[in-house]
Amino acid sequence: MITTAQPTHAHTCPICSSKLKTWRSKQVDTQTYKFDRCQSCDFCFVNPKPSLDFIMDYYASQEQDFSPESSTPPTLEAALEQEKVFPNAVLDAKRIIKTLDKHIPTQTKGRFFDVGSGYGFFTQAALQAGYKVVSLDLDPHVRMISQQMTGIVPHDCSFEDFQCVPGSLQVILMSQILEHVVDINHWIEKSYELLDEKGMLVVALPNFGSLTRKMLQDKDPFICPPAHLNHFSPRNLTRLMAKHGFTVRDVQWVSRMPTRSIERRLPKVGKPLMPAIRLAANATFKAMDILRHGMIINVYGQKITG
Secondary structure, eight states: OOOOOOOBOOSSOTTTOOOEEEEEEEEETTEEEEEEEETTTOOEEESSBOOHHHHHHHHHHSOOOSBTTBOSOOOHHHHHHHHHHSOOHHHHHHHHHHHHHHHOOOSSOOEEEEETOTTSHHHHHHHHTTOEEEEEOSOHHHHHHHHHHHSOOOBOSOTTTOOOOTTOEEEEEEESOGGGOSOHHHHHHHHHHHEEEEEEEEEEEEBTTSHHHHHHGGGSTTOOTTTOOEEBOHHHHHHHHHHTTEEEEEEEEEOOOOHHHHHHTSOGGGGGGHHHHHHHHHHHHHHHHHTTOOSEEEEEEEEOOO
16 A cells, blocks of 8 residues: 655755646556646756655556566566567667776776665676676665676665665766666766766666657656656756766767557557568667667766865
């Protein structure tokens, strides 16, 4: 049973303190979620936001389906097969590790904190690159798979409750997690405290400024409260990082979609055209990324000291 939300209403933008304007509202089950949008930095978020207790209860109540076709708990074999069919996490992990190598000057790899580690593909890539990895995830099935894949036991706690020595981490990765957060300022501020000198914070999440979001508006699949509470573009995410002592070193745009997702949207008569449609879709995604309107953004912030 989900506890009653104790909403926290913001009267100004949590990032830049500018005025807000109403954007949309969306009903999920019996709950209506209202979105406000900053008139200056364009940050969009659920307002009022539910309490952290409500969010924790919400995730605890969700059935952890591995796929839309299965209600059984995920397994390591199924996770590996899914990645084989649609290489996604492995490609993202390789790109992020390669980018970090450009911005971290030392050859000595320090501690890498994988926040919301999922099945462990990012943890595995960091280990292979020589990092000492610590991770966390709230889902027990996901933690089990991550441990089987990497040998690392993820912490069973929220980022808010996670404890370690300040200044002891070299990298913090938040992949597809900051959009779920109640207090975004606390998360970035805490990241600054935990990172060592010139440490890197990497944030990957849906791009509110993407072409697909602009076309679909609130019908975009990433506009899904109460799971996603925050909607960033590179401009306001950069501003949030700068507010808490980071300078952005790199921004990447990444667009891709599983072939089966495209196939499900095709009528039967269109199935023979699937190879051509796949090529056209890939070309479109590539163009979106080149034009900086891609579906996902990766933002690399480096801690500034002194």
